[in-house]
Amino acid sequence: MLQYRILSLDLGMARTNQLFEVQGEVIVYVDPTNGGPLSVRLNNADADQINMLPKTRIVFPFERVYITNAAQAGLSANLFISANGKALVTVDG
Numbered sequence: 001m002l003q004y005r006i007l008s009l010d011l012g013m014a015r016t017n018q019l020f021e022v023q024g025e026v027i028v029y030v031d032p033t034n035g036g037p038l039s040v041r042l043n044n045a046d047a048d049q050i051n052m053l054p055k056t057r058i059v060f061p062f063e064r065v066y067i068t069n070a071a072q073a074g075l076s077a078n079l080f081i082s083a084n085g086k087a088l089v090t091v092d093g
Helices: none
Strands: 004-010 015-020 024-029 038-042 050-052 057-062 065-069 076-082
Touching: 004 065, 038 057
Parallel strands: none
Antiparallel strands: 004 076, 015 065, 024 057, 024 076, 038 050, 038 065
16 A cells, blocks of 8 residues: 655646545645645545645545646646655645
8 A cells, every 4th residue: 555655746737627546644735935826626526625835734535636726837746645644744944
């Protein structure tokens, strides 16, 4: 089973509910400097949207992540995804 992974996104490309098949319990937006806004929906494309900025942390079991973002030239996002709901990630900056 996946312990954790980093999902790296180029925010220069617009997305609307792009599906990422990844299981976990924690998502942390770990970019303190070069990250732009994005939103996620967990498990279902019709679920409520959760807006994320760098340092946002979500603890909730999921099997799918749907990501939406406007095109943001030169910006990126790194999402730490963990299968352990007790994972703790500290972001400086």
